Amino acid sequence: MRRIFALSFVSLALFGAEPADWIVSAHWVLTMDRDRRVLEDGAVAIRGARILAVGSRSQIEASYRGRKLHRANSLLAPGLVNTHTHVPMSLMRGLADDRRLREWLEDYIFPAEARNVDAEFVRWGTRLACLEMMLGGTTTFAEMYYFEDVIAEATREAGLRGVLGETIIGFPAPDFKTPEAALAFNEEFIRRYRNDPWIVPAVAPHSHETTPEAAYRAARSLANRYGVPLMTHLAETRQGREEALKRYGMSPVRLLDAWGVFQGRTLAAHVVWVDEEDLAILQRRGVGIAHCPSSNAKLASGVAPVTRMLALGLAVGLGTDGPAGSNNDFNLFEEMDLAAKLQKVTTGDPQALSARQALEMATILGARALGLEDRIGSLEPGKYADLIAVRLDRAHAVPLYDLYSQMVYALKASDVTDVMVHGRWLVRDGRPLTLDARRILSKAEEYGRRVRASLAQR
Numbered sequence: 001m002r003r004i005f006a007l008s009f010v011s012l013a014l015f016g017a018e019p020a021d022w023i024v025s026a027h028w029v030l031t032m033d034r035d036r037r038v039l040e041d042g043a044v045a046i047r048g049a050r051i052l053a054v055g056s057r058s059q060i061e062a063s064y065r066g067r068k069l070h071r072a073n074s075l076l077a078p079g080l081v082n083t084h085t086h087v088p089m090s091l092m093r094g095l096a097d098d099r100r101l102r103e104w105l106e107d108y109i110f111p112a113e114a115r116n117v118d119a120e121f122v123r124w125g126t127r128l129a130c131l132e133m134m135l136g137g138t139t140t141f142a143e144m145y146y147f148e149d150v151i152a153e154a155t156r157e158a159g160l161r162g163v164l165g166e167t168i169i170g171f172p173a174p175d176f177k178t179p180e181a182a183l184a185f186n187e188e189f190i191r192r193y194r195n196d197p198w199i200v201p202a203v204a205p206h207s208h209e210t211t212p213e214a215a216y217r218a219a220r221s222l223a224n225r226y227g228v229p230l231m232t233h234l235a236e237t238r239q240g241r242e243e244a245l246k247r248y249g250m251s252p253v254r255l256l257d258a259w260g261v262f263q264g265r266t267l268a269a270h271v272v273w274v275d276e277e278d279l280a281i282l283q284r285r286g287v288g289i290a291h292c293p294s295s296n297a298k299l300a301s302g303v304a305p306v307t308r309m310l311a312l313g314l315a316v317g318l319g320t321d322g323p324a325g326s327n328n329d330f331n332l333f334e335e336m337d338l339a340a341k342l343q344k345v346t347t348g349d350p351q352a353l354s355a356r357q358a359l360e361m362a363t364i365l366g367a368r369a370l371g372l373e374d375r376i377g378s379l380e381p382g383k384y385a386d387l388i389a390v391r392l393d394r395a396h397a398v399p400l401y402d403l404y405s406q407m408v409y410a411l412k413a414s415d416v417t418d419v420m421v422h423g424r425w426l427v428r429d430g431r432p433l434t435l436d437a438r439r440i441l442s443k444a445e446e447y448g449r450r451v452r453a454s455l456a457q458r
């Protein structure tokens with residue numbers, strides 16, 4: 001009797017193990033879940049696109065059977081979230097550096113865009129950006145540019161997750177000559193992608209300096225009609241704030257609030273030049289913030305009051321901004337590091353913006369800012385399987401005392417070895433699986449020559 005019982009118990013343990021597609025394990029697992037659990041010798045079980053379970057390796061391996069990937073000297077973390085960028089601008093990386101924002105835009109970027117940007121430029125620029133992003137551990141990005149349907153196709157092909165909004169701007173753009181035409185296209189784009197698991201379509205009026213009130217109002221109502229987010233630049237420069245005060249008698253935040261822009265899910269990029277009243281409005285409206293420390297530093301825009309925003313409970317994610325002039329790459333490891341350090345500089349307090357908070361901004365808070373917290377941003381059962389493995393065996397990574405400190409202040413994007421999005425491996429052993437790196441790099445060189453030639457003939 002006792003023997004039969006013991007036998008059936010053994011068979012239950014063997015055959016009762018639930019099927020999984022992958023069991024990914026590592027020395028450390030940074031879950032970024034509600035309790036911010038850090039697991040030593042931890043594992044994640046994955047089936048299809050989603051996470052089944054997260055726990056100790058022994059427990060997960062006893063409960064699930066499936067293919068295994070074990071990284072003995074690495075950490076696993078949720079995929080990083082870039083909340084603000086312009087991906088096709090990768091082909092204009094470093095085109096005109098060390099200049100004022102307005103001069104940079106009007107003398108270089110706008111002419112270079114007018115002469116070069118078409119659907120194929122956008123396709124190759126997106127491929128280049130996706131290659132760089134996936135190799136550096138970014139699994140989701142929010143982006144606003146032109147030809148957003150082409151960006152969506154290239155993003156799907158790479159296998160990354162994108163929140164994509166067609167730029168609505170008050171002057172002729174490379175694809176549409178009026179805000180009305182861009183909005184009509186945007187509606188088609190939303191219809192096409194609103195049920196796509198990888199792409200979240202959005203509407204993206206550019207900024208109060210470049211986009212008229214009517215276009216902003218139309219953009220908000222379009223976003224609300226389909227329940228998609230609105231993304232915009234906001235309060236990036238001191239000059240922009242002064243102009244808004246002079247022209248409208250209101251700060252940029254109060255101006256967009258008066259135009260009804262925050263009446264629905266909104267993601268605002270930069271938000272540097274704000275006062276307490278502005279922050280109270282953003283808090284009341286639940287506006288998500290994309291903090292872009294490299295861009296704000298490089299263009300001397302200033303430093304956003306992130307410590308204050310976090311104290312108010314705002315969802316603040318990290319963004320690289322576009323790589324042409326304002327960054328010049330898609331490296332969220334650098335953004336985490338710089339975000340933490342800039343807050344210490346501006347507040348005079350070394351405790352301001354801890355390493356853990358910086359990693360929260362690059363993961364779960366970024367997901368919340370995008371309205372995707374229930375799907376991504378942490379390693380938890382039910383969420384999409386978007387995860388990265390980061391090696392811990394290089395000279396700059398030993399010894400290890402504190403995982404959050406190591407991740408934010410010491411590790412580099414080039415330490416990422418494996419990347420999974422939606423349950424699918426995009427990078428293994430540092431090699432991209434979904435994109436042809438050689439072809440993309442040679443195309444990028446070709447576009448570089450073309451852009452340079454186009455600017456020479458003026």
Ligand SMILES: [Zn+2]
Nearest residue numbers: 233269321322
């Ligand atoms: Zn931007």
